[in-house]
Amino acid sequence: MANIIKIDNAVLKRRAREEKKRKTEFKSKRKFYLIVCEGEKTEPNYFESLKSSLPKGVLELTNIDIDGTGKNTLSIVDEAKKLRNKYEEKYLRKIDKVWAVFDKDSFPTENFNNAINKGENSKPKINCAWTNEAFELxxxxxxxxxxxxxxxxxxxxxxxxxxxxxxxxxxxKYQKNSREMFVILNKFGNQENAIKNAEKLENLYFDRSFSNHNPCTKVHKLIIELIELTEKYAAQQQV
Structure with missing residues (x-):
């Protein structure tokens, strides 16, 4: 009969403390992102697909939550603030970056401009990945x-x-709430060109009457941040 090796309680307790410390340190190193979308399906489906395309190692170091609110332009920033609090209570830590994704659509000029200004002036800041006129741009x-x-x-x-x-x-045939658009765009389109084209549009406007910036989008700024997560991870692996 094999001998059963007993582990001293002090050793078990030390291992438990070390494991708890390891998990706490790992959690503190992770970056927590929250992407709050005005739409309930189109934008969330796109970003969920983008998230799934990130390397496993990136997702181990970065927590990305995507929430489709169905809220309109005027209330999207307020909703992002509420969701920030909700997720911070859930994770018992601060959310590092919050992005609100919304379009101008047919909303009044004042509502659209106010939403962007409210996001930029919020403390902590709500980053706005807005599009004029629609996300499909x-x-x-x-x-x-x-x-x-x-x-x-x-x-x-x-x-x-x-x-x-x-x-x-x-x-x-384009279907607005399709889950396949991220894959289709990366198969037949070019994300790098999309970023360059978005930056060219951005450079056409210098005033803060955002409702007049048509067409224009800031979605590329969020995309660049997510791409940089992969680049940083790859650089760490080479060290």
Missing amino acids: WYLLHFNFYNTGISRVQYQKLIEKEVNKAANRTDF
């Missing part, structure tokens, strides 16, 4: 540079045209 920039105003009605046809052309097909 970010999709289109994966294919070409668009610098003329686009109505919501036009987005669907333009996206279908660009994807069908790039994929050499004629049957692609």
Whole structure:
């Protein structure tokens, strides 16, 4: 009969303390992101797919929560603040970065401008990845540079045209709440070009009347942050 090795209680307690310390240190090193989307499906589906594409090691070091609120432009920043508090209570620690993702759509000029200003002036800051006029502009920039105003009605046809052309097909139909858009865009479009095109649009405007910045998007700023998480992780692995 094999001998049963008994471990001293003091050793067990020390190991338990060490494990608790390790978990606490690991948690403190993690970065916590919260992405609050105005839409309930289109934007959350896109960012969930982007999140899934990040290396496993990045997701072990970075906590990314994505919440589709269904709130309108005027209340999205207030909702982001409430959700920040909710998630901080959940994790018992501060959220490092909060992003609010919303569009101008048909909302009044004052509401759109006020939402952006409220986010920037919040303490802690609510970063705003806004788009004028709709989130789908970010999709289109994966294919070409668009610098003329686009109505919501036009987005669907333009996206279908660009994807069908790039994929050499004629049957692609854009579905607004599709879970596949991130994959489609990265297969047939070019994310690096989308970032460059978004920056070119951004550089066309110098005033703070954001509702007049059409077309324009700040979604690329959030995308760049998420990409940098992968780059930082890769650099750490080489050390």
